[in-house]
Amino acid sequence: MKNADEKYMRECFRLALKGKGKTFPNPMVGCVILNKEGKLVSKGYHKKCGENHAERDALLKLKNNEAEGGTLYVNLEPCSHYGKTPPCTDLIIEKKIKRVVIGMKDVNPKVDGISQLKKSGIAVDSVLREEAEFLNRIFIKNITKKLPYVVLKTATTIDGKISTKTGDSKWITSQKAREEVYKMRKEYDCIMTSSNTVIADNPKMEHKFKCILDKDERIPKESLILKDGNIYIATKNNTPLKNGRLNLKSVLKELYKMGICSVFLECGGTLAGSFLKENLIDEVFQFIAPEILNDNSGSSCFNGDSVLKIKDAKKLKIYEFGKIGEDILIKYVL
Numbered sequence: 001m002k003n004a005d006e007k008y009m010r011e012c013f014r015l016a017l018k019g020k021g022k023t024f025p026n027p028m029v030g031c032v033i034l035n036k037e038g039k040l041v042s043k044g045y046h047k048k049c050g051e052n053h054a055e056r057d058a059l060l061k062l063k064n065n066e067a068e069g070g071t072l073y074v075n076l077e078p079c080s081h082y083g084k085t086p087p088c089t090d091l092i093i094e095k096k097i098k099r100v101v102i103g104m105k106d107v108n109p110k111v112d113g114i115s116q117l118k119k120s121g122i123a124v125d126s127v128l129r130e131e132a133e134f135l136n137r138i139f140i141k142n143i144t145k146k147l148p149y150v151v152l153k154t155a156t157t158i159d160g161k162i163s164t165k166t167g168d169s170k171w172i173t174s175q176k177a178r179e180e181v182y183k184m185r186k187e188y189d190c191i192m193t194s195s196n197t198v199i200a201d202n203p204k205m206e207h208k209f210k211c212i213l214d215k216d217e218r219i220p221k222e223s224l225i226l227k228d229g230n231i232y233i234a235t236k237n238n239t240p241l242k243n244g245r246l247n248l249k250s251v252l253k254e255l256y257k258m259g260i261c262s263v264f265l266e267c268g269g270t271l272a273g274s275f276l277k278e279n280l281i282d283e284v285f286q287f288i289a290p291e292i293l294n295d296n297s298g299s300s301c302f303n304g305d306s307v308l309k310i311k312d313a314k315k316l317k318i319y320e321f322g323k324i325g326e327d328i329l330i331k332y333v334l
């Protein structure tokens, strides 16, 4: 039973991922339904915010009572309240499902699906909780912290440098790596960068929503980054200061209020270091080019703290790595 439960839960994860980048502020959810003989009879997933939840999508495809006495797999606890759609628990009960297997409990306090199902005599089990939580880490951060999820992208030499002491930085990584970055940006609600990076590189950074941290409004009006998309410039006039700099948490809170669930941060070592020191980064995507600068006066990808003991270094966990063209991409969670 455990192996079968894991197999069908993995199928839910696969289906859930079809909604990647389209479900925010909702989670990514997939659902699989077996009949009482254990035959797979329906599948569904949450396609985008406002559309049917995964369970409803799968349950509405059933013919007559074909899932009566069967099992429903879903990677997130079914909802039990009226939101944009009616409660999924009602439909599960109506279709006479006997057992529900979930990946994780919903962190939304309005959801009480497990007890609703149990009250109706439906058995509820859980499987692959850690994987289910990892899949919906953006949603969990949004609901529990009321902040957007932050991914920092950096492109470095193998000695962790992003530019020489003269500020020369183009290009460390290959064209293929840069194309990969263009694709990644689309998966996040907002890209964020700094005044220094805009002034140094004049990047275009095409995106529907861009946030620039520019306390003293130093960036030139003709900067390419300002040419398209919605632009939010955080300055000392709209953001509180902390130790003389923009308060980064306040900027993130403001973005969350604007409906931004995820931020893709592309900046130099100063801002990256401040974000890291304040524990505001959730993940790091590091492109590493097979190059060595061999000069300590070049800029490092993180430069925000004075640390005397190696034991005090920030600890990360690698969850994915691979080769992109000639470079390596490592993805870490903090």
Ligand SMILES: NC(=O)c1ccc[n+]([C@@H]2O[C@H](COP(=O)([O-])OP(=O)(O)OC[C@H]3O[C@@H](n4cnc5c(N)ncnc54)[C@H](OP(=O)(O)O)[C@@H]3O)[C@@H](O)[C@H]2O)c1
Pocket (backbone or CB within 6 Å): 153, 154, 155, 156, 162, 163, 167, 168, 169, 172, 194, 195, 196, 197, 200, 201, 213, 214, 215, 216, 217, 218, 245, 246, 247, 248, 266, 267, 268, 269, 270, 271, 272, 274, 275, 299
């Ligand atoms: N290799 C890469 O992946 C990559 C990516 C991007 C940039 N870069 C390179 O990075 C270099 C720029 O690096 P940098 O270290 O000078 O600048 P940075 O880290 O991009 O930005 C620093 C600036 O951010 C602003 N900022 C706002 N709030 C802050 C806070 N709380 N803490 C710290 N900074 C805050 C400050 O400017 P205000 O006072 O004006 O607000 C500060 O001067 C450029 O040469 C660029 O090419 C490399």
